[in-house]
Amino acid sequence: GAGVSQSPSNKVTEKGKDVELRCDPISGHTALYWYRQSLGQGLEFLIYFQGNSAPDKSGLPSDRFSAERTGGSVSTLTIQRTQQEDSAVYLCASSLGQGVIYEQYFGPGTRLTVT
Amino acid sequence: TQLLEQSPQFLSIQEGENLTVYCNSSSVFSSLQWYRQEPGEGPVLLVTVVTGGEVKKLKRLTFQFGDARKDSSLHITAAQPGDTGLYLCAGRMTTDSWGKLQFGAGTQVVVTP
Numbered sequence: 447g448a449g450v451s452q453s454p455s456n457k458v459t460e461k462g463k464d465v466e467l468r469c470d471p472i473s474g475h476t477a478l479y480w481y482r483q484s485l486g487q488g489l490e491f492l493i494y495f496q497g498n499s500a501p502d503k504s505g506l507p508s509d510r511f512s513a514e515r516t517g518g519s520v521s522t523l524t525i526q527r528t529q530q531e532d533s534a535v536y537l538c539a540s541s542l543g544q545g546v547i548y549e550q551y552f553g554p555g556t557r558l559t560v561t
Numbered sequence: 562t563q564l565l566e567q568s569p570q571f572l573s574i575q576e577g578e579n580l581t582v583y584c585n586s587s588s589v590f591s592s593l594q595w596y597r598q599e600p601g602e603g604p605v606l607l608v609t610v611v612t613g614g615e616v617k618k619l620k621r622l623t624f625q626f627g628d629a630r631k632d633s634s635l636h637i638t639a640a641q642p643g644d645t646g647l648y649l650c651a652g653r654m655t656t657d658s659w660g661k662l663q664f665g666a667g668t669q670v671v672v673t674p
Contacts, residue, residue, distance in 0.1 A: 450603070481664075488565075488649055488664035488667050489649070489662075489664040491661055491662065494659065494661065496659075501659060502659060502661065537603050537604075539603070544660055545659075545660045546592045546609065546611060546653055546660060549606050550606070550662070551603075552602075552603025552605070555603055
């Protein structure tokens with residue numbers, strides 16, 4: 447497909463388990479972003495990739511959260527020892543470059559529910 | 562604490578009415594964007610404004626960036642049910658090195674036939 451894809455679309459997990467969320471950006475987009483959206487809230491920035499490196503990971507809420515990007519393409523966000531407060535929609539976006547002239551294209555998100 | 566405050570949080574109107582959504586901050590932004598998000602989907606960019614005092618029109622939607630680049634508004638004329646969605650403003654701060662987007666909490670707009 448031409449857009450950003452994310453998998454799974456929904457994930458229900460028990461407290462304490464680890465989860466992996468996947469993002470496939472638009473082909474050729476060098477910049478990739480992860481955001482978290484809690485119910486009725488705006489988007490909270492988590493991490494930004496330029497190529498395979500992450501110049502800004504300041505939004506990761508704790509050391510239970512990590513992300514990597516390989517081959518300048520697919521990215522995985524991992525949450526270890528999930529907590530109920532991790533329940534949210536996790537959105538991924540990609541752009542051709544970084545800066546105001548480059549539009550961020552968003553995927554449909556992964557809805558994570560921690561029980 | 563969010564840098565961008567949106568108001569109102571929720572707006573329900575009848576088809577044909579006009580509406581305005583506001584996005585305010587005490588910080589200066591180099592640019593500001595408006596997105597619309599529908600259930601189960603990611604936000605979609607509507608417009609980017611970069612110059613203080615700038616007004617952009619997109620069919621029935623009018624976007625304005627404040628003179629001091631601290632606030633913005635979105636006005637919809639003769640709203641239609643298809644305008645229903647979560648409207649988000651997002652800004653890039655002048656002090657940010659790589660242009661990180663700061664999002665407001667959003668305004669949920671419901672337009673009933």
